[in-house]
Amino acid sequence: MSTHIPDGFLDLQICAITYLIVLVFWIFAFRRARQVLSEKQIPLMGTLTAMFFAAQMMNYPIIGGTTAHLLGGPILAITLGPYAGLISMTIILLIQALFFGDGGITTFGANVWNMGVIGVFIPYIICLIIMKILRDRKGILIGAFIGAFVGDLLAAVFAGLELGLSTLTFPYSVSIAVTAMAIHHSFIGIGEGIVTAIIISVLLKTRPDLLQLPKVSPVWIGELPIILPKSGGP
Amino acid sequence: MSLLKAFEDIVYAEKFQALSGLLQGIDPRVKFCSLVSLLVVAVGVRTITPLVILFVTITVFAVVSKIPLKYFFLRATLFIPIFAAVIALPLPFITPGTTLTVIGYNEYVIYITREGVYRALQFVFRIWVCVGLLVLLMSTTRFTAIIRALETFKIPRVFVMMTGVTHRFIFLFINEAYRMLLAKEARNVGREQRMQVMKSLAYIIGTLFIRAYERSERVYLAMMAKAYTGEARSMGKMRCSWRDWVFGVASCFICIIVVLIEFLNVGGI
Numbered sequence: 039m040s041t042h043i044p045d046g047f048l049d050l051q052i053c054a055i056t057y058l059i060v061l062v063f064w065i066f067a068f069r070r071a072r073q074v075l076s077e078k079q080i081p082l083m084g085t086l087t088a089m090f091f092a093a094q095m096m097n098y099p100i101i102g103g104t105t106a107h108l109l110g111g112p113i114l115a116i117t118l119g120p121y122a123g124l125i126s127m128t129i130i131l132l133i134q135a136l137f138f139g140d141g142g143i144t145t146f147g148a149n150v151w152n153m154g155v156i157g158v159f160i161p162y163i164i165c166l167i168i169m170k171i172l173r174d175r176k177g178i179l180i181g182a183f184i185g186a187f188v189g190d191l192l193a194a195v196f197a198g199l200e201l202g203l204s205t206l207t208f209p210y211s212v213s214i215a216v217t218a219m220a221i222h223h224s225f226i227g228i229g230e231g232i233v234t235a236i237i238i239s240v241l242l243k244t245r246p247d248l249l250q251l252p253k254v255s256p257v258w259i260g261e262l263p264i265i266l267p268k269s270g271g272p
Numbered sequence: 273m274s275l276l277k278a279f280e281d282i283v284y285a286e287k288f289q290a291l292s293g294l295l296q297g298i299d300p301r302v303k304f305c306s307l308v309s310l311l312v313v314a315v316g317v318r319t320i321t322p323l324v325i326l327f328v329t330i331t332v333f334a335v336v337s338k339i340p341l342k343y344f345f346l347r348a349t350l351f352i353p354i355f356a357a358v359i360a361l362p363l364p365f366i367t368p369g370t371t372l373t374v375i376g377y378n379e380y381v382i383y384i385t386r387e388g389v390y391r392a393l394q395f396v397f398r399i400w401v402c403v404g405l406l407v408l409l410m411s412t413t414r415f416t417a418i419i420r421a422l423e424t425f426k427i428p429r430v431f432v433m434m435t436g437v438t439h440r441f442i443f444l445f446i447n448e449a450y451r452m453l454l455a456k457e458a459r460n461v462g463r464e465q466r467m468q469v470m471k472s473l474a475y476i477i478g479t480l481f482i483r484a485y486e487r488s489e490r491v492y493l494a495m496m497a498k499a500y501t502g503e504a505r506s507m508g509k510m511r512c513s514w515r516d517w518v519f520g521v522a523s524c525f526i527c528i529i530v531v532l533i534e535f536l537n538v539g540g541i
Contacts, residue, residue, distance in 0.1 A: 044352045045402035050316050068428045080430065081495060082488040084437025085445075089484035091438065092445035093477045096453065098470050108477065117481075129435050133442070137415050138281060139347075139406050143308055144315050206318065209363055209395055232467075233474045240478030248485055 041109075041152050041197045041223070042134065045142030049204040056200065057147030063155050064128070066256065067121035074254045075122075082251075083118065087126040090114065091133065098229060106226040109153055109193075112161035112186040112234045116178070116262065117241075119253030120162040127154035148200050157193040161185030161234075162259070169263050175242060178249075178262075182238045187231035194223030279446070284343065288411040293337030295412035299516040300421040306523035307409045313527045314401045319537060320390075322530040323397050329526055330404045337412050347411075348404040356399040363395070364388035415439055420510065429503070437491070445480065452476045 075083075090110040097105040110130075114123035131149050135141035141149050165181030172180065198219035202212030241248050253261050289296060295303060314326050334344045364372075369387030376382055419439065423432050456472055464472075492500075 044399065045311055045406060046315055046356075046399035048315075050312065053315070068430060071430055072428075075430065077501065078492050080433050081437055081491040082485065084434045085441050085484045085488040085491060086481070087434065087438040088441035089445045089480050091442050092449040093480060095446065096449060096473055096476070098473050099466050108473075113481075125431065125434065129431070129438050132435065133415070133439060135406070136410060136413075136418055137285075137439075139403070139410050142402065142406065143311055144402075207315065207395070207398070209360065209391060229470060232470050233477070236471055236474030237478045237481065240475055241481065244478070245482050245485070248482065 041149070041193055041219075042131075042141040043145040043148055043152075043197060043200065045144050047142075047204065047208055048145050048148055048200055049206045049208075050144070052200050052204050053144045053147060056151045060147045060150045060155065063124060067124045067254070070121050070256065071125060071254050074119075074252060079252070083122060083126060086114070086118070087129050090126065091130050094130070098233070100225050100229045104225075106229050108233055109157055109190060109230060111153060111157035111193075112165075112182060112189055112230070113237055115158045115162035115185075116165055116182060116238065117249060117251060117253075119255035119261070120159045120259065121256065122254035123158035123162070124150075124154045125254075127158060148197070152193040152196045152200075156196055157189050159259075160192055161189035162255070162262075164188055166260065166262055173263065178242070179235045179239055183231040183235040185231075186234040187227040190227035190230045191220065191223055194219040194226075282443075284347075285411045286414075288337075288339050288343075289414050291338045293339070293412065294519075295333060295337040295408065297515065298519050299510055299512050300413055300417040301424060301510065302512060302516040302520045303413060304409070304418070304421055306520055307405055309527050310523060311402060311405045313530050314398060314405065317398070317530065317534045318394070319534060320394060320397065322534045323394070323401055325526070325530055325533065326401045327397075327404070330401065330408055333408055334404075337408070339408075339411055344404075344407065344411075348400060348407045352403050353396055353400040357392075357396050360392035360395045363392040367391055424510065441487075441491075445484065448483070449476070449480060452479070 090108075090113075093110055094107050097107050100106045111123060111127055114126050118126070128150050131141055131146065131153065135143060135146060135149075161182070162185065164185035165178065168181035168184065169177040171177065195216055198216035199212060201208045201219075202210065202215035208215065238249070255261055298306075310326060310329070314323070317323060317326075331341070334341060364384045365382050365388065367385050367388030369385035372384045372386050372389060374381050374383055416436075416439070419432060419436050422435070453476065456476065
């Protein structure tokens with residue numbers, strides 16, 4: 039099961055709570071985006087969002103004959119910053135729900151919380167911490183791997199938690215839902231981590247300037263340190 | 273969701289969006305609000321009777337919107353409700369209650385309870401109704417109309433503009449991703465290792481990322497050439513006609529009836 043929760047799986051109370059929490063993040067994200075983004079970055083973020091939408095449709099095999107696909111949150115966070123990543127993921131989820139019927143409207147808040155907040159902020163913070171310790175190319179790769187893995191796993195745990203807490207609609211308890219989601223997504227998370235790290239290494243090799251785009255990140259978290267390319271630089 | 277299935281979905285949906293049915297003619301704001309209220313009611317109900325009323329309502333909506341029922345039922349039943357049915361499968365066996373039948377012999381028996389069967393049916397049926405409503409919205413509304421409706425809902429301009437740009441370029445990138453995957457498959461000999469698949473996929477996505485960035489520069493220049501200043505203005509205004517009002521009021525009425533039946537619990541189920 040993907041982490042896209044369809045309509046009818048969550049209680050209305052859970053839907054309302056997640057909408058409210060996500061609303062706070064949206065308000066801060068849009069306020070910060072208005073300060074940081076120039077008019078040039080709107081087409082940039084739009085095209086990158088479209089590209090990640092396409093990337094999410096490509097499946098790769100994981101353990102046990104099942105397939106997974108990239109969520110893209112960690113890369114969006116590392117290249118554009120967590121707030122921009124949240125906005126991009128919101129657009130992706132909106133189009134998936136209203137255009138492709140993947141996801142839902144009442145569960146939209148919960149899906150944005152899982153994949154747009156947890157799946158974007160957690161990888162960013164983890165990557166930031168690891169890069170502070172290891173100040174070189176290895177730091178960003180290890181950070182991207184661990185960040186993507188933990189982010190994916192936590193997103194799944196939250197999805198399980200929301201399902202389990204929906205006692206009126208979802209028939210199983212929190213422990214069952216969380217365990218099922220966590221076991222499945224620990225494998226998917228490893229895939230997400232590996233693919234994310236390789237994409238970052240490709241970008242480092244070919245276009246390291248793309249990792250130094252202006253980032254829309256909260257002031258209290260701070261920005262990722264800049265990694266200079268191996269050859270060139272001062 | 274795979275690449276080809278996505279294309280197929282869009283082609284079908286666009287075909288029905290262009291028809292001159294009832295829902296296609298309703299103002300997107302009114303339609304969105306009405307269908308979402310029905311959806312919220314559907315998520316909230318716990319008994320079968322209100323769900324049957326909602327089921328009849330959306331079937332009628334599909335018919336008057338000229339959506340072929342075969343397509344509608346297939347699209348609404350495949351995948352999510354079937355997945356829900358798989359989830360609900362153990363419920364008849366594990367829910368305590370009055371025994372309906374017993375399977376097995378001697379001491380190896382499983383009890384199927386009335387409450388369990390009811391819970392499973394109610395769960396799957398409710399999800400079917402929710403998916404049906406979403407399919408109804410998708411196959412009668414152009415996404416550009418949804419974007420224009422968002423503009424009037426006081427959603428930040430940045431978001432509306434970015435959604436517009438994203439929507440325009442999705443198909444291009446899906447197509448590009450598909451061509452790159454095809455090219456990769458054409459170069460392949462034999463079976464790939466799992467790690468190799470992930471690596472080549474990551475390279476494709478990395479390349480797509482760079483191409484998307486470079487395209488965004490050209491898109492920006494093209495927008496500048498068309499007098500883009502960072503502001504968006506849409507042409508024309510959306511207006512509600514008497515048809516939209518009647519539709520909105522009718523949907524509200526159905527919502528109220530369903531909620532009333534749920535609370536009064538007419539018929540007990």
